[in-house]
Amino acid sequence: MTMLSSSPNLLPPRRIMAIWCTDLAIDRWRLAEGLTPEKAARGEGADAAPLALIEDTAHGPRIAAANSAARAAGAMPAMRLADARTLCPALAVRPADAAGDLAFLESLALWAQRWGPWSALDPPDGLLVDVTGVAHLFGGETALIGDAMHLLDKRGLAARAALAPTAGAAWALAHFGAQAAILPPEADPRTHLADLPVAALRLDADVILLLRRLGLKRLGQIQGLTRENLARRFRNTRSAAANPLLRLDQLFGLRPEPLLPVVGVSAPLVQRRLMEPIRHRTLLDQVVADLAADMARLLEGLGQGARRLELGMWKVDGEVLVRRLEMAAASRDPAHVCRLFAARLDDLDAGFGIELVRLRAPWTEPLLLAQADLEAAAESHGTSLAACMDRLTVRLGPDAVRRPVAHASHLPERAQRWQPPLADPPSSQEELRFHHRPMKLLDKPESIAVIYETPDGLPRQFQWRGQLHKVARAEGPERIAPEWWRERSTVRLRDYYRIEDETGRRYWIYRHGVIGDGRGGAPEWFIQGLFA
Template identity: 70%
Template structure:
């Protein structure tokens, strides 16, 4: 983890139209050429209908803007054409760009969704100074057909502010006063969320220099409950001025192991494809073994004669390089593949790997070969049922029943140490959410005598309790009420776990409420 301090020189690269530029590159078009000359918008489906993510220059000139509903944009620009947005592809493109940008500095970091931060400290003299570095960056990015705005400043926050809201190729020198030089910029230059920006404007704080005119204690009182940096202008202002460090996570270039087969003749039959897949998994196993790695995620690409590419992805529960196991899992994902006129190239890539040391073969290895190990069983269930259907419960340090466990991947290690609690008896079945019930009792704090649940009345024959559980003050609001749990049995021998939320006169609400949370037996 690295931090940006006032002694650093940070280059901010803002790709002003990243999604559109990437779409244009995929289509093989130059700017303003062919389909790019017509109004175009990239859209994403939302609960209220298609929403515009990005528009090209022609669409923007016609009135369409990012964030606008597609129906509203088409009233302004009936000729607007659309294409689906690809946020995951844009992020992958940005990651590759961040690695490529390390030609200007020793490390770089992502500034999602459309920016890159590069530490150029001590490297500017290689380009004839900071102005020369900016000129070189502009030329290199122009060759990649990307529209960008650049800035250099002592901190990532100041560089971001100048790139987004300052003049083109702005440079904030170490001797400059950032509070004075950046005072004319809007409060949006602090990288705040929309709600916080709206609140500041309602308070009459529209520029950074306006914040300097307000006593800091007043802003602390207003925003003391906002822990996120994007919602707290004080944190962002201190980061911009270099008064507090801002953590930046460098992007590290990694080379994913990959093997492929170019076939002399296109194949159309499944048996031949299975043979090629077996060869590829054996090659991948040797490549992974040479690096002491095991695969967690694999991507299989099939290049067809008609230029169509079919991709199948596989994620396994534990690192593995067993070729028989991997080929068997992929076999189930190829059942719906249509070879068409034939497949002429097959490529296997390990997109996610983890260390897997060499080990002497033992009983567990033998079990894996026969498909009976736990990891192999989990992988087969995941392929059949889906990753969300295979989970295991993990205990959590909480006395509140619905918080006493969480779900995680079957073989993932527990990320935090769990405390040991001596719980009272808990029912075998807990409802996903406690259900309200109506209870009759002799005294306000006495045992329940009768209750109604799901339109049926139950007379309480036996009752035991209460077991009192106090609210978790560090997680809940101060108005949260304590709970008194009772184990009860009705006249037909059915046993329930109910609780009363709150007590009379606790000052945290009105009449206590009753809920049923679990069933015994």
């Protein structure tokens, strides 16, 4: 009888696929605007004109991402917006959303687990997928990486990918190697990666600059040095991104590199499969009440409360009806949930009947039992602010129930922003103090005709909406300069005046421009607000 001896070499060699989304923020913005990959390939929409996504910094807005047209015009990421506008006056800007990009990358990591058992984030725009022992399911590593590139392109994402034995080698090839590069398991990484730049080691920018000043521009040049020389130079560095020796060992697989896999968390879900299809509203309300009670018990066991609920109803003919709710505060009160859904089911057409009803909570927040009891007691006495906001939102729509918060801008039309009614204001924003402002601002400043003694003097009378108003008292001016980092150089100054006419009514008007400023003709006058 022949005995089979066990061997440690039976395990397949480790294989890591690195995916780099080269324009993640721009691609996500393009997808949010509804631009299809076909239109993007033709240069329509987001790529038809220079566009940049900006983020606020202590020194003014900076470019977080730019499309190809903007980069061709000289507007590069990390550049100040004011400097970019001098190179590209036609640059259009939109606010960047770093948190939204990270959430999108997390969902993309879960989606990428179709190619391997686990995936990890490589912020801000990359993924690492463990594809060890699965390449044969796709017809080989070439077919595997080709499938990844095809599906990413189908989703409208510009990406590069690479396969290697280590995460560091795969990252280096994805960023600086050939498109869809593959490093075979038996290949020597020291030879195949020697021509890559030192930036392939995933080091900090200052460390890369230091290595280049020392004349080390390629990985092969670093390998030729003795470890003692590099260790002496970087012996006080603890971060991996600041230690070339540690990054080299991780690149060649001499040291392990810990990776944190992305684990999907399933949303709480309850459902009812009905023995007979239902068509009447009374029966549907009873099913919703049962599901709300089941969801309350499930969320209570998890210590969570629902912020968003989705009610799905499967009809006999295959059509799926979905009704969504988003609550101002976390809740799991069944009566409150049923009351909110009752207003969303009035226009429901059951057709030949509904045979499956499912309630899902895709957005939950921690909610202790004591908090839920207090909230229920407040609602029973009619004093729950969250319940009131939920009812108003269901009745009027999500965009009709918002509250203003102060924003760091001296321009009146930019001095506030809107947010959900019970959301906390930005913690980093200090209280803004301005001069006396009117209680009512017009939606848009309206042009007025003003008579004044001197070009820079106080107004004496003005005509607005066909009526002549004589000025009895006036105070000002309060000069507000344009935001130079956001506006173009041709934007004019504003001089605001608080005036009172002979009848006692008070107005807030401003002169747009100064005579001789070289930014247009004669100054124009506008009214922007009314005092109580």
